[in-house]
Amino acid sequence: MTRRRWIADEISGNRAAIVGDHADHLVRVLRARVGQDFDISTADSVRRGRITSLSSQRVEFELREEVQSAAPIAITLALAIYKFDRFEWAVEKCTELGVSRILPVIARRTDSHLASASEKRSERWRRIARQASEQSRRMAPPELADPAELPQILKLEAPLRVVLAETGNCAMLPDVLKDRSAAALTNGPIGEIILAVGPEGGWTGEELQTFPKAGWIAASLGTTILRAETAAIAATAIVASAMLSSP
Ligand code: SAM
Numbered sequence: 001m002t003r004r005r006w007i008a009d010e011i012s013g014n015r016a017a018i019v020g021d022h023a024d025h026l027v028r029v030l031r032a033r034v035g036q037d038f039d040i041s042t043a044d045s046v047r048r049g050r051i052t053s054l055s056s057q058r059v060e061f062e063l064r065e066e067v068q069s070a071a072p073i074a075i076t077l078a079l080a081i082y083k084f085d086r087f088e089w090a091v092e093k094c095t096e097l098g099v100s101r102i103l104p105v106i107a108r109r110t111d112s113h114l115a116s117a118s119e120k121r122s123e124r125w126r127r128i129a130r131q132a133s134e135q136s137r138r139m140a141p142p143e144l145a146d147p148a149e150l151p152q153i154l155k156l157e158a159p160l161r162v163v164l165a166e167t168g169n170c171a172m173l174p175d176v177l178k179d180r181s182a183a184a185l186t187n188g189p190i191g192e193i194i195l196a197v198g199p200e201g202g203w204t205g206e207e208l209q210t211f212p213k214a215g216w217i218a219a220s221l222g223t224t225i226l227r228a229e230t231a232a233i234a235a236t237a238i239v240a241s242a243m244l245s246s247p
Pocket of ligand 1: 166
């Protein structure tokens with residue numbers, strides 16, 4: 001039987017609690033009862049939790065045996081900021097697909113008012129990632145960083161860093177991964193990947209030149225121009241399946 005999963009707000013030994021809106025949803029909407037079992041994620045493991053006390057602001061659990069759970073996939077998504085409702089959709093879907101980290105990027109074509117409003121929006125993005133993590137039965141939500149300018153993102157280190165470019169004059173993403181896994185025979189598993197997806201208006205020509213200079217590989221998702229959230233979801237799904245099926 002699949003038990004609903006919650007990410008604990010507080011953990012101490014064999015006890016855990018969820019509080020605030022989180023607890024209110026469990027008590028008022030899901031009508032939870034003392035003695036009922038749920039899966040409780042404690043960030044580094046998932047355990048069966050039995051409700052020992054509950055109120056609309058606090059639900060306490062006694063933690064029992066560990067439950068099987070998928071480890072996060074080492075995919076970092078550097079997502080250029082664009083219209084919030086569609087950006088948030090990408091956050092939700094890529095969280096479901098298993099990304100381990102999301103970096104909101106202020107790119108040249110990110111609207112200035114969205115760039116300045118993004119700092120205040122980060123808490124909402126973390127809440128969306130947390131709810132999507134519980135719904136998709138992840139062990140823990142992805143790390144969601146504060147918005148950063150592109151030059152900071154370019155400096156990030158990882159075994160493979162890929163910029164999704166709609167310009168079409170670059171290798172297809174699956175081929176980039178295949179080449180990388182071919183290289184894996186000599187230098188070990190694929191390891192962490194950073195994927196960068198441009199804003200609605202795309203990367204500027206100048207930005208696209210900075211990526212290879214910083215050691216990033218450009219990759220295509222095909223001849224059609226995808227919306228940014230579609231590109232983020234497609235690229236994450238392609239990489240996740242490659243990672244989950246690689247030796
Ligand atoms: N500037 C583009 C245009 O209107 O011609 C649209 C940019 S697209 C909506 C937003 C981002 O999605 C791009 O910067 C790129 O990162 C990614 N993207 C969209 N289609 C892609 C494709 N076919 N291959 C690789 N990346 C793609």
